[in-house]
Amino acid sequence: MTNEAIIQLKDIDVTFHNKGQTVEAVKKVSLTVNRGDIYGVVGYSGAGKSTLVRVINRLQKPTAGSVDVNGQDILALNSRDLRAARTKIGMIFQHFNLMDSRTIADNVDYPLKGGKLSRTERKEKVAHLLDLVGLTEKATDYPAQLSGGQKQRVAIARALANDPEILVSDEATSALDPKTTSAILELLKRLNKELGLTVVLITHEMEAVKEICNKVAVMEDGEIIERGDLVTIFSQPKQPLTKDFINTATQINQALEKIYRQASTLGLDDHHQLVQLQYVGATTDAPLITELYKRYEVVSNILYGNVEILQDTPLGNLIVVMTGEPDKLSTAWQYCQDAGITITHLKPKKPGVA
């Protein structure tokens, strides 16, 4: 991964006027995507993420700001040059947007029509693209005969027809089941590795980001509220919304909810404390638990454990009840912190209140 910027959005504003109402969909957003990045843009629907990425190929004209893609000022292009620039920015959509009247091969061939390639060259190219997405045997079928995942593969092949350097994925997995989602994400990651494709991935699911992105930006109300590389965002989220997204993705929220519901059975008091341990990188949990017992006679009862591998870096989460003398507990926590483990003291809400 180089650090050469391929997409630079600066101070983008997008304002819609509709029947006397003004909606600021995107407010003063700047975003830089480097060549080879898989950049995730996460947010709930209505956060403005789709509008923001549509600015990249000028499907959406920004009200203010500048757009630089591959060294070209996209907003300054005339319509002919804009069309040429768009061939180098592939895009896939939530509802696939295939042409029902064309066969799969014809759909993939569509962007090549009117181009420089001869008929035979186009045929070869289409065959190669279908092979790339694993749909060679479906070439003569129509979209209506395909499953959602297969349709999205066709859409990916179509988006790649003109050898773009950038692929914008607008909620491309949101209409798919989890297994198909993984397969499509896997494909995007492979294309990123094999073709050096830069991917901008818009989604409302942190799971998707977690699987393939190296960078992530979180959007809320038309603004990017937090951004950074994946591991940093996952290990040290600052904004409540980011934490919420991450906890949902790692299923810690669900685990905590269950634990809190049975809080009374845990018998928590000064000697029994509920804590969350979080560690990044090579620190492993098994020796830690025994170490705590050996050194401080603190017994840890693991209620929930989870390890995410993000960009080849493990990110672990443990929810444990630590039992021991209060002063020993404090020293144990200090020991953990010295070892680079983040400790969060959890206070179950009173039953009935939660």
Add this chain to the structure above:
Amino acid sequence: MGWFAKYFPNAVTMKSDFIQATGETLYMTAITAIIAGILGMAIGIGLIVTQPGGILENRIVYNILDKFVNLFRSIPFVILLAIIAPVTRIIVGTAIGTTAAIVPLVIGSAPFYARQIQNALAEVDHGVIEAAESVGSGPIAIIFRVYLKEGLADIIRSSVLTLISLIDLTAMAGAIGGGGLGNLAVNIGYNRFQTDVIFLAMLIILVIVFIIQLVGDWLARRVDHTA
């Protein structure tokens, strides 16, 4: 043919009149279909691409086309026939006869067809248009390779509808001197109380309509791959 002479005592003696009238009806329908088809298609496409949110959004052009279509759609055809007569005389040289009938027929059916085409093309998923734009397609490519291709099944269905209503209009034009089966049914059948002539003219028109409907449905099914 004994039964035919029995039930169609007058019509049986008018074989050449019927052949000529059927020819006239088909002639008016075909020529009008071609001219009104091209005009209506152009206006319909114009409406779709210039409408708010269209690929060549243009409020002024859209409003002009829209008002034009509405205006001519709201004039009853019988009145249009009379009003348009001077224009017909300028274009064709006469306001009476089969060829002269084509002018009001075009003006009467083109706006109707334009609206049908607009509706058919409006069914094309906006996302597909956006996908075409995202791979660098320009307006011409989007019109011919996306709108007309994706909307083809609906275009065929609308064309069938327009053709059938056009045959209806030719019968009306015939009644005021345009010739054709309508003329035969009214001026001979109705005025001379020869009910069998009216009935046979109606049967022939029904057969033409059924054939158009059958062929249209078959074609539409063939190009429709949505299910």
